[in-house]
Amino acid sequence: MSTIMGETFQSLLGRLPVTSSDRLLLEMQRAIVEGELPAGSKISEPELARKFNVSRAPLREAMARLERCHLIERIPNAGARVVKLSAEGLQALYQIREELEGLACRLAAENMDEHEIEQLRALLDQHLQSQRVREGESYYQEAGDLDFHYRIILGSKNPYLINMLCDELYFLVRMYRVQLGMNGPRVSRAFDEHKAIINAIASRDGELADLLMRRHIAASRGNIELKLQQVGTQHD
Amino acid sequence: MSTIMGETFQSLLGRLPVTSSDRLLLEMQRAIVEGELPAGSKISEPELARKFNVSRAPLREAMARLERCHLIERIPNAGARVVKLSAEGLQALYQIREELEGLACRLAAENMDEHEIEQLRALLDQHLQSQRVREGESYYQEAGDLDFHYRIILGSKNPYLINMLCDELYFLVRMYRVQLGMNGPRVSRAFDEHKAIINAIASRDGELADLLMRRHIAASRGNIELKLQQVGTQHD
DNA sequence: AACTGCAAAATTGTCGACAATTAGTTTGAC
DNA sequence: GTCAAACTAATTGTCGACAATTTTGCAGTT
Numbered sequence: 435m436s437t438i439m440g441e442t443f444q445s446l447l448g449r450l451p452v453t454s455s456d457r458l459l460l461e462m463q464r465a466i467v468e469g470e471l472p473a474g475s476k477i478s479e480p481e482l483a484r485k486f487n488v489s490r491a492p493l494r495e496a497m498a499r500l501e502r503c504h505l506i507e508r509i510p511n512a513g514a515r516v517v518k519l520s521a522e523g524l525q526a527l528y529q530i531r532e533e534l535e536g537l538a539c540r541l542a543a544e545n546m547d548e549h550e551i552e553q554l555r556a557l558l559d560q561h562l563q564s565q566r567v568r569e570g571e572s573y574y575q576e577a578g579d580l581d582f583h584y585r586i587i588l589g590s591k592n593p594y595l596i597n598m599l600c601d602e603l604y605f606l607v608r609m610y611r612v613q614l615g616m617n618g619p620r621v622s623r624a625f626d627e628h629k630a631i632i633n634a635i636a637s638r639d640g641e642l643a644d645l646l647m648r649r650h651i652a653a654s655r656g657n658i659e660l661k662l663q664q665v666g667t668q669h670d
Numbered sequence: 671m672s673t674i675m676g677e678t679f680q681s682l683l684g685r686l687p688v689t690s691s692d693r694l695l696l697e698m699q700r701a702i703v704e705g706e707l708p709a710g711s712k713i714s715e716p717e718l719a720r721k722f723n724v725s726r727a728p729l730r731e732a733m734a735r736l737e738r739c740h741l742i743e744r745i746p747n748a749g750a751r752v753v754k755l756s757a758e759g760l761q762a763l764y765q766i767r768e769e770l771e772g773l774a775c776r777l778a779a780e781n782m783d784e785h786e787i788e789q790l791r792a793l794l795d796q797h798l799q800s801q802r803v804r805e806g807e808s809y810y811q812e813a814g815d816l817d818f819h820y821r822i823i824l825g826s827k828n829p830y831l832i833n834m835l836c837d838e839l840y841f842l843v844r845m846y847r848v849q850l851g852m853n854g855p856r857v858s859r860a861f862d863e864h865k866a867i868i869n870a871i872a873s874r875d876g877e878l879a880d881l882l883m884r885r886h887i888a889a890s891r892g893n894i895e896l897k898l899q900q901v902g903t904q905h906d
Numbered sequence: 907a908a909c910t911g912c913a914a915a916a917t918t919g920t921c922g923a924c925a926a927t928t929a930g931t932t933t934g935a936c
Numbered sequence: 937g938t939c940a941a942a943c944t945a946a947t948t949g950t951c952g953a954c955a956a957t958t959t960t961g962c963a964g965t966t
Contacts, residue, residue: 452927453949479918489951491727494918498734504830512959513917526828529773537769592762594740598834688957689919715948725921730948748929749947908966915960925950932943 454488458496461486466505466516467609477506477514503605519610521662527606528655532648534599535583539631539647542589543640551636554585558628582628586635586647614661627653690724694732697722702741702752703845713742713750739841755846757898763842764891768884770835771819775867775883777826779876787872790821794864818864822871822883850897860886 462482465471477497483490497514500506508514517523546554561582587599627650634643698718701707713733719726733750736742744750753759782790797818823835863886870879 455949478916480916490918491950495730495734495949498731502738504833526830529777529828530770530830530834533769533773534766537765541765592765594762594766594839597740598766598838602834603830691919714946716946726948727920727922731919910965911963913960913962916957917959918955918957920955921953923951925948927946927948929946930944932941934939934941936937936939 453492455492455495455499458486458488458492459499462496462500463503463505463605466500467605467612469613471516473516473613474518475516477516479513503602505605505609517606517609519613519662521659523606524610524655524658524662527603527610528651531599531603531607532651534595534603535587535651536644536648538587538590538592538595538599539635539643540640541592541595542586543635543638543643545591546589546635550585550589551632554582554589554632554635557582557585558625558632561628562625586631589635610658614658624650624654689728691728691731691735694722694724694728695735698732698736699739699741699841702736703841703848705849707752709752709849710754711752713752715750739838741841741845753842753845755849755898757895759842760846760891760894760898763839763846764887767835767839767843768887770831770839771823771887772880772884774823774826774828774831774835775871775879776876777828777831778822779871779874779879781827782822782825782871786821786825787868790818790825790868790871793818793821794861794868797864798861822867825871846894850894860890863889 462471471477479490479493479497483493486493497506497508501508501514505517506514507517584600584604587596590596627646631643631646631650634640634646698707707713715726715729715733719729722729733742733744737744737750740753742750742752820836820840823832826832863882867879867882867886870876870882
């Protein structure tokens with residue numbers, strides 16, 4: 435239904451970005467996730483409206499959607515700020531991720547059809563090749579990993595779950611990953627974990643898939659937590 | 671920073687409804703939950719704007735927030751419709767509720783302080799008295815039950831979890847409950863389950879509290895599913 | 907020097923009108 | 937008679953300006 439430019443990023447719930455508000459949302463999401471708009475920085479509506487050459491109406495709508503995915507925080511009559519990354523935030527976010535993606539795995543084991551599972555396997559093989567090419571490189575893996583998680587979440591066939599994870603939580607997850615990176619031995623280990631999860635789903639063992647996904651996410655959290663400590667909490 | 675007038679009613683994520691958009695949101699939430707705006711009915715922006723004597727700007731913002739809590743569904747250029755209740759929707763919603771509220775219980779057992787637990791106990795006693803007065807009556811219980819769940823969710827101290835459950839999912843839950851009712855022997859049984867959950871939290875047994883809450887929600891789902899079958903799926 | 911009150915600036919919230927798409931319908935040609 | 941194309945109508949999306957609050961800075965007083 436989408437696949438707009440080869441890149442199958444399910445950015446906007448399946449519909450392609452045509453309106454000004456959509457483009458603004460994508461651009462600002464990217465800018466925040468990649469740190470171009472620094473964490474904690476204040477966002478001025480008139481200023482950004484000028485910068486992007488649009489009126490405040492679509493900008494406000496985009497900001498409402500940014501707030502929805504927790505990338506900005508609005509204080510009623512004092513403006514909006516880009517969210518700050520923190521150890522507490524990471525923990526709170528990943529607590530929910532463990533729970534919801536575990537559920538997604540369990541449901542995916544029940545609801546994904548054989549064809550979807552086969553596609554998921556193909557995706558993993560493709561990642562393994564890529565990994566072999568660039569050893570320990572993290573960036574492409576970052577997108578690939580998300581793509582893997584995306585497909586499982588979609589495979590759960592639960593619309594609320596899909597909405598929550600893909601549209602609300604994942605941009606924050608990406609923000610932590612992009613700004614704190616994922617590399618080292620964790621990369622290849624993640625592949626193995628992915629493989630195990632697929633196997634569990636393919637054998638329709640929802641309980642096992644659930645457990646493996648929780649562990650996978652917990653390990654990922656541990657890795658990011660480490661980075662966060664190294665950098666120190668990013669204060670203003 | 672907040673706590674503007676002593677009353678810390680968490681109605682709108684902590685801030686009290688002052689703006690037109692806020693009032694619209696509350697009014698439309700109520701109208702949809704109570705069925706005044708029928709499920710599946712089309713929502714016309716100009717029409718509603720006239721009806722509420724406001725411009726389309728705050729109305730659109732309110733509708734964006736209604737979409738966020740799944741009370742309406744927007745099709746890109748074809749208008750918005752009030753969501754329809756269905757057995758599939760109920761199942762999908764309660765799958766997530768079980769997971770997230772189970773987590774909330776586990777976290778509440780860790781993070782609620784003694785004072786909060788004491789207040790929760792007082793709330794339950796208050797409900798028992800009310801119940802004794804009006805036997806089997808469901809409506810007051812409806813609000814009371816939500817209040818109970820609310821406090822536990824808040825007790826989890828996880829902001830993302832609080833946001834998801836209290837601001838996004840609970841209006842739909844209320845819609846199912848209000849339109850399909852909860853009565854009969856389920857009412858008094860729910861009280862006992864609440865009591866058991868509190869006890870688990872008070873004894874800091876997060877695992878047990880988690881389990882009990884999942885069962886409690888599963889039972890509630892079974893009850894509503896029954897009603898849904900009796901009424902038949904509400905088509906247009 | 908500190909506090910109170912007022913004023914000015916900035917910001918958010920709201921309005922009415924316009925523009926761009928899209929759906930539905932009518933009309934025309936084959 | 938059926939298909940197609942254009943026209944009409946309705947809806948959504950966008951704009952620039954205005955209104956209402958809130959914050960900030962300044963002045964005057966104690």
